[in-house]
Amino acid sequence: MTERRDRIPAVLDTSFWVLAYRAEIAANCLDLFDIIVPKAVAQEIMAGEAGVVAREYPYATLFRHIQHELRMSDVEVAPLGIFGPGEAEAIALAAQLGAVLLINERPGAQYARNMGLDVATVPAVIVLLRSQGVISDRAARRKLGLIASNTAPSIIEEAFRALDALRTDD
């Protein structure tokens, strides 16, 4: 069995999980991060649509299956007075724990950065996974392609530039 490297504590927001699933990096993140899940985020990910016969979305299925590898937060924090419940608790919890915030929406990410938090979006984590040798250059480029339609073109271009820089360093 491969020994797990030292992982960095990181608090999960719903937006990161949904897009990390789409980029096929949700499970890879566990190699690098000790992922802490705020209660409100777990509820948002597992929530079903009101009045609709139970249908589990694939990102929720993956979350349910690897939940035992994630750390459910038992820390009580006062959520921020802005944003929805998941995002508000995730930012407050990351601030309290001094952990990286995994988030993939700009308003919340910007707010957290202004609070002095370290923030990581899905494109940044794809580049990190490549740099840390968890995935190959080819896989990283494919994963960026999977979220290209959901990410500003300038961010995707910058992520490819970062991969180019890592490749020349090989």
Place this chain on the structure above:
Amino acid sequence: MLTTKSIRLTEEEVAQLREYLEISGDVEAVALRRAAVRGIRELRLAEAIRVYLEDRDAEYGARIAGLPRAQFLHVLADKGISVLDAPSSLATELEALARCFGDERLAAAAVEVEPAGA
């Protein structure tokens, strides 16, 4: 408890409904109810997407759509709508991650990503 609502249809719309009922074998009341419920969901989602494209607030959009936030984000992604907008903060994120992981290669790559003149 169910509430009765009445609507008026044109002759053409009634003909379309009749044609559908003949094909599907559905009972009229059941088909009309299903169509109304499905239509309301589609209307809510369309309005939620319109508002999201203006305000970029997924929480509010999800409430308009009547969906949990995760499902709303999933639907946006399925429709090819950007959920991570410019301006980019990628260089800053990579610098922070490089520091957290003691990753000098990533720190160097972050410098390459810095927009010109930054």
